Amino acid sequence: MxxxxxxxKWVGTRTIRPDGVDKVTGRAxxxxxxxxPGMLQGKVVxxxxxxxxxxxxxxxxxxxxxxxxxxxTAADMPEAESKPVxxxxxxxxxxxxxxxxIARHKVLYEGQTVAAVAATTIDIAEQAAALIKxxxxxxxxxxxxxxxxxxxAPLLHDHIFTGGVKPKxxxxxxxxxxxEFALGDVDAxxxxxxxxxxxxxxxxxVHQGYIEPHAAVADMGQDGKVDVWCSSQGHFMVRSxxxxxxxxxxxxxxxxxxxxxxxxxxxxxxxxxxxxxxxxRKSGRPVRMVMSREEVFRxxxxxxxxxxxxxxxxxxxxxxxAGDATLYFQAGAFPGSPVGPAAMTxxxxxxxxxxxxxxxxxxxxxxxxxxxxxxxxxxxEYGVESIIDELAVKLGIDPIEFRAKNxxxxxxxxxxxxxxxxxxxxxxLAAAKATEHYKTPLGPNQGRGVATGFxxxxxxxxxxxxxxxxxGTVSLTEGSPDxxxxxxxxxxxxxxxxxxxxxxxxxxVVDTDAIGYHFVTGGSRVTFAxxxxxxxxxKAAIDEMRARAAKIWDVDVDGVVWEDGxxxxxxxxxxxxxxxxxxxxxxxxxKTGGPISGHADINAKGxxxxxxxxxxxxEVDPETGFVTVLRYTAVQDVGRAIxxxxxxxxxxxxxxxxxGWALNEAYLYDKNGKMENAGFLDYRVxxxxxxPMIDAVLVEVPNPTHPFGVRGVGEVPIIPPLAAVNNAVAxxxxxxxxxxxxxxxxxxxxxxxxx
Amino acid sequence: MTKQHITATINGEEAEYLCEPQETLLDALRDQIxxxxxxxxxxxxxxxxxxVMLDGRLVCSCLVLGVEAEGKxxxxxxxxxxxxxxxxxxxxxxxxxxxxxxxxxxxVLIAAKALLDINDNPSETEVRYWLAGNLCRxxxxxxxxxxxxxxxxxxRGA
Amino acid sequence: MVRVVLxxxxxxxxTNGKTAVAVEASNVRQMVKALEVKFPGLGTEIETAxxxxxxxxxxPDPFLETVREDSDIFVLPKIGGG
Numbered sequence: 001m002x003x004x005x006x007x008x009k010w011v012g013t014r015t016i017r018p019d020g021v022d023k024v025t026g027r028a029x030x031x032x033x034x035x036x037p038g039m040l041q042g043k044v045v046x047x048x049x050x051x052x053x054x055x056x057x058x059x060x061x062x063x064x065x066x067x068x069x070x071x072x073t074a075a076d077m078p079e080a081e082s083k084p085v086x087x088x089x090x091x092x093x094x095x096x097x098x099x100x101x102i103a104r105h106k107v108l109y110e111g112q113t114v115a116a117v118a119a120t121t122i123d124i125a126e127q128a129a130a131l132i133k134x135x136x137x138x139x140x141x142x143x144x145x146x147x148x149x150x151x152x153a154p155l156l157h158d159h160i161f162t163g164g165v166k167p168k169x170x171x172x173x174x175x176x177x178x179x180e181f182a183l184g185d186v187d188a189x190x191x192x193x194x195x196x197x198x199x200x201x202x203x204x205x206v207h208q209g210y211i212e213p214h215a216a217v218a219d220m221g222q223d224g225k226v227d228v229w230c231s232s233q234g235h236f237m238v239r240s241x242x243x244x245x246x247x248x249x250x251x252x253x254x255x256x257x258x259x260x261x262x263x264x265x266x267x268x269x270x271x272x273x274x275x276x277x278x279x280x281r282k283s284g285r286p287v288r289m290v291m292s293r294e295e296v297f298r299x300x301x302x303x304x305x306x307x308x309x310x311x312x313x314x315x316x317x318x319x320x321x322a323g324d325a326t327l328y329f330q331a332g333a334f335p336g337s338p339v340g341p342a343a344m345t346x347x348x349x350x351x352x353x354x355x356x357x358x359x360x361x362x363x364x365x366x367x368x369x370x371x372x373x374x375x376x377x378x379x380x381e382y383g384v385e386s387i388i389d390e391l392a393v394k395l396g397i398d399p400i401e402f403r404a405k406n407x408x409x410x411x412x413x414x415x416x417x418x419x420x421x422x423x424x425x426x427x428x429l430a431a432a433k434a435t436e437h438y439k440t441p442l443g444p445n446q447g448r449g450v451a452t453g454f455x456x457x458x459x460x461x462x463x464x465x466x467x468x469x470x471x472g473t474v475s476l477t478e479g480s481p482d483x484x485x486x487x488x489x490x491x492x493x494x495x496x497x498x499x500x501x502x503x504x505x506x507x508x509v510v511d512t513d514a515i516g517y518h519f520v521t522g523g524s525r526v527t528f529a530x531x532x533x534x535x536x537x538x539k540a541a542i543d544e545m546r547a548r549a550a551k552i553w554d555v556d557v558d559g560v561v562w563e564d565g566x567x568x569x570x571x572x573x574x575x576x577x578x579x580x581x582x583x584x585x586x587x588x589x590x591k592t593g594g595p596i597s598g599h600a601d602i603n604a605k606g607x608x609x610x611x612x613x614x615x616x617x618x619e620v621d622p623e624t625g626f627v628t629v630l631r632y633t634a635v636q637d638v639g640r641a642i643x644x645x646x647x648x649x650x651x652x653x654x655x656x657x658x659x660g661w662a663l664n665e666a667y668l669y670d671k672n673g674k675m676e677n678a679g680f681l682d683y684r685v686x687x688x689x690x691x692p693m694i695d696a697v698l699v700e701v702p703n704p705t706h707p708f709g710v711r712g713v714g715e716v717p718i719i720p721p722l723a724a725v726n727n728a729v730a731x732x733x734x735x736x737x738x739x740x741x742x743x744x745x746x747x748x749x750x751x752x753x754x755x
Numbered sequence: 756m757t758k759q760h761i762t763a764t765i766n767g768e769e770a771e772y773l774c775e776p777q778e779t780l781l782d783a784l785r786d787q788i789x790x791x792x793x794x795x796x797x798x799x800x801x802x803x804x805x806x807v808m809l810d811g812r813l814v815c816s817c818l819v820l821g822v823e824a825e826g827k828x829x830x831x832x833x834x835x836x837x838x839x840x841x842x843x844x845x846x847x848x849x850x851x852x853x854x855x856x857x858x859x860x861x862x863v864l865i866a867a868k869a870l871l872d873i874n875d876n877p878s879e880t881e882v883r884y885w886l887a888g889n890l891c892r893x894x895x896x897x898x899x900x901x902x903x904x905x906x907x908x909x910x911r912g913a
Numbered sequence: 914m915v916r917v918v919l920x921x922x923x924x925x926x927x928t929n930g931k932t933a934v935a936v937e938a939s940n941v942r943q944m945v946k947a948l949e950v951k952f953p954g955l956g957t958e959i960e961t962a963x964x965x966x967x968x969x970x971x972x973p974d975p976f977l978e979t980v981r982e983d984s985d986i987f988v989l990p991k992i993g994g995g
Binding site: 694 | 775785786789790791792793794795796797798799801802804831832833835836841845848849850851852854855856857858859860861864879880882883884886887888889890891892893894895896897898899900901
């Protein structure tokens, strides 16, 4: 089980989350739940073409329609400067962000925003949208990543010259960037190998699939002050991007993070918020904008589809001598795919002397990609883990043992350069091997697959405020939108440090006026970084309370310690004083100097990387090609599980997304570059009847840089399933697939070809 | 379009609202009555986030017209708790952490209650197939299924 | 002198393929300035799009961090997440 040793009072316990009752009763307010007086409904006009020049936009008929209060186009937005900004997974160009919010000269994918309308009812807004006349010059389009790299491919941008190559190319290209990470000498490594396996893989673009569509409400007054309420993983990012795009001072924008119905990286950028603000400004009224499910698919970023070649060599006793990979990633309409992190993570679980990964960031006429849980890593590690499996099978070595033999340890230099500190790779492999699952025999048409995964996890900016209320309860404020139960962990950590009952701590995610800047909720950073800020703020509050006790006792503050929620004399030398509880000090706050609080504004560093090992059993129906996932175990080094249930939840949820990615999910395009399956019926995510129970095994190798040993956990779990499923299907059928998804038609076709 | 005047019983109370003929029950509940607990996820009946009970039948309210509720009873998530007391399913979901972002949760709870109202001892397979119409992207369904079965056991007094 | 290790891709771009370079500096800000002087463009690239790892710890905004002769310094692209 995942129970903790009793060194903590609250850390490691399964408290009821503080926002839980709101969520099970329908009281919680999400992006589309807010109604303001006089609120208008907004609707977006989207490009029907995958690639076209915008010749003209005529909004006159729409503006004349009764009930229409504002219409906006790119003309209503200042021209953006070309500069890099951090956007969840990669650096992107601010001007590209502006074009993606609303197109100015060209449309680069079917679904791109061209105009937006606000009207008194959604019906009128839809009618008005249909009255907006856009003249296009349709251009040839290209979607497939390898096709887009060809010399004669339709060119998306004439200002893109491949970066990362020397000398700088003279001709513009769809290849935006080339990255390379190398260690040692791969040619010598392959020469020293007894077995070398090389394969080409392809993966299709997949969507984060959050059940809640994007939603925002903006309310701008005639003084230029604007309130935004939105479903987002980062309300400070929303403020920052909107301020930059619309040239509004940040102090005039207040963004409140609504409860969010899933993000997984897909809500780390802006789509509707700038449009809603523009419409609100023009109409003088609040404007709500919500994407339909179809719009979510057609117009919000999925992750890259990719083509990759992976080659790994090993000696016959199972030591990897070299690893080489080339990755081609679709960035969508603008540069900025996660090919960089994909390249860095590909071989990261292994201690290699010789490794090289080259990656290409390629634009093509489809939705601009945005972060999706461990961006890029599931794709590159899928290729590597599949070949590792083939090597293990070929050499007759147990797949977990093979990985353990080559696995990273403390002190290993990762292929992307950094030397690992305390990590849990070996521990997760050992724990996986020890599971009852791994020993269970299989039946006919069944197979077992194993895979590991690695993700860096990040720290970043977070702030926290601890305010001691007069009755001794605590108001905890922070600014990380809560996508998976993080408020529960914040309260736990504060209670642990302060030494009080966790029920006395009320955590809140507050708006951008009420606390300092936070980087987005993503990168598996919240429990780590915001947790660190909460711990620091709690300690600061404790220091203040010690000072108050010192005042009351008329001693030096160094003579006061904090233990079990009480201020106590450090020793009998200090004096014979009764310990004072937090509540007592709180009641006397106004007499001892005023309100008591502690704050911390940090840029957390020292995020520890995470490793996971998954075991997947499948059964493949030889008549239909249908793959049933029979059993699934996800093992991961989680550092320290502050709230084990929500940590288990991350492993289970990530595994489910990875299984969907491996077996079913894909964007399907027609010959005009239009997405054909823009709905949940045909974009098939796993449903309850598709999956078995997912056993989450939490291994704890505490991260020494965090006060409670926390490691980020949210992203690692989506990485191993792709190869674990792939390897299981290979074991069940004897056929190695190199294209995802491994859907029934693909399996049947392969079976037919075999016979 | 002239709005229709509809009278229905919503969560045990008589309610009246105006809605356009083409408006869905989902939109009527959220926009006319102000019950925003029922969520919109897809508007095509594929995700179940809009699940409500209509005359005792589990439906996707995005596939029902607002006018169809005339004279009928509707039960939404807001009617599941009883005053200060949560329904056992709601309580169990909190204890078992059977939700992460919470967006699918109202629909899942309505659907799960509909199951337990007719089957007090569902197997894991029965729970999974019954909930197959409720998409969840966060949890992988494991804790949801466990919570439903555990509640069933509690309610049976097992 | 402090020794800075670059990824092979960055090295190909700015330092003619040399992945290990040395400059005089006692903190990261000085290091970046010195690198910009020695390899034009490299300093700017580090400031805008890269993280610095010192002794295995990745620091996204490290300018005030001290660096010593025996520090393990590595420069790599900024990492985000989803």
